[in-house]
Amino acid sequence: MSQALSTLINHQIRLAARPVGMPKASDWSHTAEPVAEPAEGGVTLKTLALSLDPAMRGWMNEGKSYIPPVGIGEVMRAGGVGVVVASKSDKYAVGDYVSAGFGVQEYITLAAADFKRAGLVKIDLRAGSLTQWLNVLGMPGMTGYFGLMDVGMPKAGETVVISGAAGAVGQTVGQVAKIKGCRVVGIAGGPAKCEWVVKELGFDACIDYKAGPGAVRAGLKEHCPGGVDIYFDNVGGEILDDVLARINRKARIIICGAISQYNNTTAVQGPKNYLSLLVNRARMEGIVVFDYADRYHLAVAEMAGYLKDGRMKSKEDVVVGLQTFPETLLKLFNGENFGKLVLEVAQG
Amino acid sequence: MSQALSTLINHQIRLAARPVGMPKASDWSHTAEPVAEPAEGGVTLKTLALSLDPAMRGWMNEGKSYIPPVGIGEVMRAGGVGVVVASKSDKYAVGDYVSAGFGVQEYITLAAADFKRAGLVKIDLRAGSLTQWLNVLGMPGMTGYFGLMDVGMPKAGETVVISGAAGAVGQTVGQVAKIKGCRVVGIAGGPAKCEWVVKELGFDACIDYKAGPGAVRAGLKEHCPGGVDIYFDNVGGEILDDVLARINRKARIIICGAISQYNNTTAVQGPKNYLSLLVNRARMEGIVVFDYADRYHLAVAEMAGYLKDGRMKSKEDVVVGLQTFPETLLKLFNGENFGKLVLEVAQG
Known part of the structure; x- marks a missing residue:
């Protein structure tokens, strides 16, 4: 499978400028790169869907916060769900579904040393759908x-x-x-x-x-x-x-x-x-x-139970297309989204 | 001792109007009444010193707070220390020093049923001075x-x-x-x-x-x-x-x-x-x-120990004269007081 990577293009959206007020088109740049092969122990992931969250607005600002700001010129930070498309890791197999900090891009190649920082974890689609893993289970x-x-x-x-x-x-x-x-x-x-x-x-x-x-x-x-x-x-x-x-x-x-x-x-x-x-x-x-990362699995198990027995429902507002990210993000700030805002990047 | 009460006059300061901004002279009225004899089980207290506190400003405003506002025409609320001058209670003897909600007045006569609401408690001058009982022990x-x-x-x-x-x-x-x-x-x-x-x-x-x-x-x-x-x-x-x-x-x-x-x-x-x-x-x-009233005695005991062994000091800013109350109170709001602001009403 990993042989095919070299033929793939990774489209990305990067932060081009720190927004003043509402982010605008010129605050973003669109780039494309070849997809990198995983190093020994690493993986390459294909983005299926990204979580669009109000907190993203804070990450675009300079200054001390609970995590460092996204740097100018960096791929915009975003959590997402995807699938392993190349693996030199014995922990992840091609075809495994995962959740991670993908960034606003189509692919990401991670070294083993980066798994933890990226929050890479396998997700179980029996507990909830891909988009539920960005919503109630995410x-x-x-x-x-x-x-x-x-x-x-x-x-x-x-x-x-x-x-x-x-x-x-x-x-x-x-x-x-x-x-x-x-x-x-x-x-x-x-x-x-x-x-x-x-x-x-x-x-x-x-x-x-x-x-x-x-x-x-x-x-x-x-x-x-x-x-x-x-x-x-x-x-x-x-x-x-x-x-x-x-x-x-x-x-x-x-x-x-x-x-x-x-x-x-x-x-x-x-x-x-x-x-x-x-x-x-x-x-x-x-x-x-x-701060609660070491207890996520407990909350996921509890809420997957509620989803299964019908006591909990979830609603996602899915917009298709990586390139729509700059406009789609604004739905959060004008109250247009109805349910968890998800950007679908590729079919699962 | 209680026979003498009828000859005494109780000077009082009452809230005449709800202040707008900083309280001014016309927000107060000065009244004088005979001192009431205690009923069976009750006591009459002579005010020695009153505590002047920033919270008083809030008590003068209309509206919901942690305690009801002082009513227009009522004696201004104030905590203080004083001495029992007449007693028909078997719990308090003439000459006992006490802390209570005296109000801004020279005397207060309390029925037994009012002791709790008024926060009447004996104070021990071996633990601290009268003014310390309005400060670190108050x-x-x-x-x-x-x-x-x-x-x-x-x-x-x-x-x-x-x-x-x-x-x-x-x-x-x-x-x-x-x-x-x-x-x-x-x-x-x-x-x-x-x-x-x-x-x-x-x-x-x-x-x-x-x-x-x-x-x-x-x-x-x-x-x-x-x-x-x-x-x-x-x-x-x-x-x-x-x-x-x-x-x-x-x-x-x-x-x-x-x-x-x-x-x-x-x-x-x-x-x-x-x-x-x-x-x-x-x-x-x-x-x-x-909210901590049932544990005051524990804190008093701990801090009396610190006062005794010199690890804790206290400073009171004592102003003499009940009639100075309206101006003296303002010291709190223009930062003039240096240490706990106390109004001395009578010598102990």
């Missing part, structure tokens, strides 16, 4: 699961509010919270997402933040009459302030992201209601999924 | 101790930063953190307070936030080269943002107050660097001292 699912369980520490009967409820992380958080016996209220944009979150995923209610000024405040009042015990925040901004105004004593706020603030060209808007933490002896805590 | 000391120990969870070798370092809470936090083996960096206003915090209290360093723009940022860089593990925040505003920019992984931020924001007539300034909590998997948590 990074977003792990983020939602460990954020809710380890930082949120839900107790049955508590009220859990989730922003970005129809997104990849939000759908996992809400469904797990329901399974754990909580009352679950989502916040999402538009009636279609809200209806799906309630009817398909079984949330108790969903607030449409696009329904007009004050919609979130009014919705929280209506749907959380007993206050909010856990808030899983993917968006920041005004919505975070609205929820802070309704938290209960000893509430836990999980800071997973702040998608409303990622493309700001001005300073981030801090939560002006943060003193509600004081009044309510409440906690606001950040979560980074990588 | 509410500020308890706030600092439990905030640091229960929310901050300091480990030896960690770096602890404290704003309002020369204030009542700050001096306790810093000295306890030193005793627990931490590196301690204060933030205070002016060279005199900073010098005192380092030379008298033994902090490792103190940053003068009044030293000019950027002083806190530069000071944190200089004095916390390894980052900040615990931040005990009494002030909010820009300083909170400056510290957020330098926290370490798994840092704990204790939100005890936000004195920079209490007299705002515009919205509170939210911490625009709050996403540092995400990047650093850090936590911001509010503390209200009353």
Whole structure:
């Protein structure tokens, strides 16, 4: 199989400039390279699908964060799923399905020494489909699961509010919270997402933040009459302030992201209601999924069980074509994606 | 002794209006009443000294908080120390020293049913002086101790930063953190307070936030080269943002107050660097001292030991005269007080 590699071209999308505000076409460059043969112990992987995530916007910025920024001229960082097309490793065989940090490109050749850094692991398509491995069984699912369980520490009967409820992380958080016996209220944009979150995923209610000024405040009042015990925040901004105004004593706020603030060209808007933490002896805590890597397999096993017995559903929004990456990414920031945004690079 | 009560006048200071911004003279009214005889089981207390605290500003505002606001026309709420001058209780004898919620007045008569609500407890002047019972052995000391120990969870070798370092809470936090083996960096206003915090209290360093723009940022860089593990925040505003920019992984931020924001007539300034909590998997948590009431005696015993063996010092800023209350309170908000602000109402 590996003989054929030399005839293949690896199309890539690289970060050409640090975006100011919303990323634009000129922030990217398109390149093509031959596919490298694997070294002894290494593998070559073919990208099948990539995960497009809000966190990508942060990786494009200069400065200290939980991982270094993508360098100018580097292939854009992206997690994905794919298949082994050449192997000089005794751990991976041609045809094995894997999850790894592929980058926004069609192929990647990894040395054995890079397997760990790239997060290379085999995936079992009996536990979930390729796209589910980017969603509920992948990074977003792990983020939602460990954020809710380890930082949120839900107790049955508590009220859990989730922003970005129809997104990849939000759908996992809400469904797990329901399974754990909580009352679950989502916040999402538009009636279609809200209806799906309630009817398909079984949330108790969903607030449409696009329904007009004050919609979130009014919705929280209506749907959380007993206050909010856990808030899983993917968006920041005004919505975070609205929820802070309704938290209960000893509430836990999980800071997973702040998608409303990622493309700001001005300073981030801090939560002006943060003193509600004081009044309510409440906690606001950040979560980074990588910290839980040694327990991913446990969450995957638990959630694969829920997928199998029908207690958990997943929805992916699949866009086809590596070259569409620059525009497809923007769907995350204007709220256009409906479900986990996936870029299909090749057929599995 | 109680026969004499009828001849005594109880001067009081009442909240006349809800202040807008900094409280002014017309927000208060001065009243005088005869001193009431205690009912069967009750006591009459003479106020000796009152604790003046930043939290008082919050009690003057309408709206939900951790305790109800002081009503218009009510005697202003204040904790204090005093002496029993009449007793029909078998638990308290004339001459006993006590701590309680006296209010800003010269006497208070309590029914037995009110003892608990008023927080009436005997104090032992062998453990500390009257003013120390309003400081390190009182509410500020308890706030600092439990905030640091229960929310901050300091480990030896960690770096602890404290704003309002020369204030009542700050001096306790810093000295306890030193005793627990931490590196301690204060933030205070002016060279005199900073010098005192380092030379008298033994902090490792103190940053003068009044030293000019950027002083806190530069000071944190200089004095916390390894980052900040615990931040005990009494002030909010820009300083909170400056510290957020330098926290370490798994840092704990204790939100005890936000004195920079209490007299705002515009919205509170939210911490625009709050996403540092995400990047650093850090936590911001509010503390209200009353939650620890059943463990006050343990902290008092521990800190009385430190006072006795000289490992802990206390400084009170004593102003004499009940009638000075309206102006004296303002010292807290313009940073004029140096040490725990105490209003001496009568000689002990």
